[in-house]
Amino acid sequence: MLTYANVSAGYGGVPVLKDVSFSVAEGEAVAIFGHNGAGKTTMMRCAVGDVSEMTGAVSYRGEAIVPGAVFRNTRRGIGFVPQGHNVFRELSVRQNLTISGLHHPDSKVEDIYALFPILLERGNQAAGSLSGGQQQILALGMALMTKPSILLLDEPSTGLAPIIVRDVMASLTKVNKETGTTVVIVEQNIPATLAIVNRAIVVKAGRVVFDGASKELERKEDLWGWF
Ligand SMILES: Nc1ncnc2c1ncn2[C@@H]1O[C@H](COP(=O)(O)OP(=O)(O)OP(=O)(O)O)[C@@H](O)[C@H]1O
Ligand SMILES: [Mg+2]
Structure with a gap:
């Protein structure tokens, strides 16, 4: 469903x-791990066409992702939850959800x-006054209002307490299993993430150094012990 073919990318002539x-199949839940600066966010941005210095190709459902056309790419069913709590702080929870679904008349806040x-x-509460974990769940809900077939999440558990991380991870499993949405998740919290994905990719200095079953990666602690 989402395929990267010999993708190289960078910024200002510096390769990343x-x-x-690699490719991600329909319905899969895949994790991307790697050290800070490895290129994980850049990988996600390539999937929505947000990196202009890119060679090779990213395709989604057989069609090329066009660099620069982020809006057009995301309208095709790619939901992206960027790093950090991306909510409209002054607006209520309900307003945040409604705005996110504006271009998708069949999406319902009630769902x-x-x-x-x-x-x-918390429907009437200002989003900025929600706890960190609640804001993360709202950001996830906002992405779902765009009716994505694939959801890309960049470090959804950052800064959250372990118990809240479990909530966020459980929500992702629910989305993946109950709505059939494909999930790709970048995370630093490897044990919590390995529990909810079936496959994992490890990136080191911009290269894929592991791509396989999460069970297999669990055994290869040497591959993820260093970050
Ligand atoms: N807009 C940009 N301009 C210049 N360099 C950038 C830009 N965005 C990222 N980089 C550089 O590209 C490299 C990869 O960054 P990226 O954000 O993809 O890493 P990451 O794996 O997501 O790291 P982290 O775990 O810290 O989020 C880093 O060296 C970073 O400094
Ligand atoms: Mg990042």
């Missing part, structure tokens, strides 16, 4: 990704409430 190839009851409970 080097000949990255998101059914998936994440905490958002219904």
Whole structure:
């Protein structure tokens, strides 16, 4: 469904990704791990066409992702939850969800409430006054309002307490299993993430150094012990 073929990318002539190839199948839950600066965010940005210095190709459902046309690419069903809590702080939870679904008339705030009851409970609260974990769940709900077939999440558990991380991970499993949405997740929290994905990719200095079953990576601690 999402395929990277010999993708190299960088900024200002400085290479970051080097000949990255992998693909994600429909319905899969895949993790991307790697040290700080390895190129994980750059990989995600390539999937929505947000990196202009790119060679090779990223394709989604058989069609090329066009660099520079982020809006057009995301309209094709790619939901992207960037690093950090991306919510409109002054607006209520309900308003945040409604705005996110503006271009998708068939998406309903009630469906998101059914998936994440905490958002219904906090519906009228200003998003900026939600806890970090609640904001992360709202950001996830906002991405789901765009009716994605694939959801890309960049470090959704950053800064959250372990118990909240479990909530966020459980929500992702729910989205993956109940709605059939494909999930690609960049994370630093490897044990918590390995529990919810079936496959993992490890990036080191812009190259893929592991791509295989999460169970296999669990055994190869030498591959992830260094970050
Ligand atoms: N807009 C940019 N301009 C210049 N360099 C950039 C830009 N964005 C990222 N980089 C550089 O590209 C490299 C990879 O960055 P990227 O954000 O993809 O890493 P990452 O694996 O997501 O790291 P982290 O775990 O810290 O989020 C880093 O060296 C970073 O400084
Ligand atoms: Mg990053």
